[in-house]
Amino acid sequence: MKGPAIEIVGLGHKYNDILVLHDVDLSIDRGEIFGFLGHNGAGKTTTVNILTTLIRPTLGRALVNGHDVATERRLVTADIGYLPSEVRMYPHMTATENLTFFAELSGVEKAKHAVAETLEYLDCSDLADRRVGSFSTGMRQRIGIAQAIVHRPSVLFLDEPTAGLDPSGIRQLRRTILDLNRDLGMTVFMNTHQLSEVSRVCTTIGVLSRGELIYKDSMEATTRRFPDETSLEDIYVQMEGSPA
């Protein structure tokens, strides 16, 4: 496939006449790990909802792998994985049953085999036959990632993936994201508040403020551009104060 993994042009969205996303232009190359930063209500989740075809944009257009999210829903969803901020699955079903369901929904042939392979890849085969209702937040997160990648998508959307995780869970998630990017070549689009995660994992960052994209550059260029700041948090605060 050629062209960027994600391309957003003049994207806007209104909820009950309130503009929550305004004229966003963004392009993310294949194989990037993109960190999407912004305060609560900035419009990050709305952007992910649009990119995962859950809602239609009010203005502009968004392409994933060259396919329009509004008009080519089936083509877009065939090649994306999505992990929402709070992972809940069917609690009375086992991890394998849940994952098989999602694999079959994505049209995976030999779904059970794909599930076993994914669980092994994520090093959580021990959870396969346990009911999800008995899982801790960290275990649920791992199974959540498994459902997002069981059909081997090329683009993975993670919405606040570290929410509710303890430090070891966060470390494990970080490792997983890097592995998925390296081993499977997945492009990762990650909404987050965890600035430390962004600096350790992401290759590119974007900052959304009040529905507008105020900054986008590579992690390397960002740290070069703000050499005096001691942490990404300072950079973020500075960006919010002075749009680029």
Add this chain to the structure above:
Amino acid sequence: MITTVTSQQLLSLRRQRVFLAALSMFVAMTAAAGVLGWSSHNTIVRVYDEAVKLLAADGQPTPPNPFLLKPELSLLSNMVVYVPLLGALLALLLGHLSLTDDESTGLGRLIFSRRVSRTGYAVGKIAAAAIALSVIVLVAMAVSVVSLMVVNQRIPPISVLGRLGLFYSMSWLYLMLFALVGMAAALLNRRRSLALLSAMGAWLVITFAIPQFTSALRPTSSLNPIADPVGSSQRFFQITALARPISIAEQYKAASGQILSTAAPEPGWQTALRVVPLMVFVGLLVAAVVILVRRHDFSRSGNGE
């Protein structure tokens, strides 16, 4: 994809304790109807046998066994009450559970970020409810057949089994109506508790309020509780009488009375006509659930409870 949604839903229902508890209660009530029928039959027959002996000793003629005068299926007349009360509640719960898991837990987001068509999803869920209700109805029918065999000490004739099949088929359709009401309520209310409450509100209206309005309010109905009370000259009752054909609960009971032969006989076409509004409502609700699923904003699922 429809089969994936259907089989997941059936597996999910099989594992849900609330649903299993409601199902057990329904089957228990069906069995209880049989036991009560058998018990009263047994008592009356024993009294009859004693009376026959006494009358024969006095040289008096003996009357025929009262059960020979009653239709065989009258034993199950309680089912006509259990289906609209317990069965409909069970169906509501089934419809409610079919969608609230996906809606209130945020699973809807995951599902619709997949290659899933909304119509296919809705059809899959409706098909699962239809299959689950078929199983429930078949179990209830099997219990009824066993009850008839025990009471009459013979295998019910084909004609009786046919009527029983017809009654349970109509009951299945009646229960589908409530399963669809449960689904529609779940799609219209984001909060799980509100969805269940509004579905129960609809059940109350269909089961009690509308029949009260269309028939039971009439002064003669308390004295003469028949399906179609005698005509009234008062305009109010003339208007309410016009609404009677769409009083689903009343029509279900009246048609059941005909099928089980427990009511005064009427022409077959008239009974068939009673089922038409039920079929129309079920059809309309299927369309409504599909449209609601297509329009529903699943990106907000998980914000309910």
